[in-house]
Amino acid sequence: MLTGKQKRYLRSMAHHLNPIFQVGKGGINDHLIRHIEEALEVRELIKVTVLNNSGEDRNEVGQQLAEGAGAELVQVIGKIVVLYKESRDQKTIVLPN
Numbered sequence: 001m002l003t004g005k006q007k008r009y010l011r012s013m014a015h016h017l018n019p020i021f022q023v024g025k026g027g028i029n030d031h032l033i034r035h036i037e038e039a040l041e042v043r044e045l046i047k048v049t050v051l052n053n054s055g056e057d058r059n060e061v062g063q064q065l066a067e068g069a070g071a072e073l074v075q076v077i078g079k080i081v082v083l084y085k086e087s088r089d090q091k092t093i094v095l096p097n
Contacts (some may be wrong), residue, residue, distance in 0.1 A: 006096060016044055019047040020039060020048070021030045024054055040085040044085060045093060047083075066083055073084045
């Protein structure tokens with residue numbers, strides 16, 4: 001579980017990132033979750049765009065993606081979901097205490 005200070009730090013790091021995945025009308029599936037897990041292992045912090053045609057609530061999509069990938073939901077702002085998961089092999093982000 002992330003503290004408020006850690007979430008603020010991660011939000012500031014994610015500000016400059018571009019979204020690398022999109023959730024569209026196909027919704028969330030195992031294929032998408034697997035790719036998100038792989039991306040999180042390499043990058044630790046990613047953005048996902050929820051398209052308007054998905055028809056799902058963005059907060060629920062964020063929760064489902066975080067649970068499916070075993071990640072922390074950092075932020076849902078507008079159409080963007082920010083996810084964080086500490087890498088096992090390629091740890092680059094050091095969180096504040």
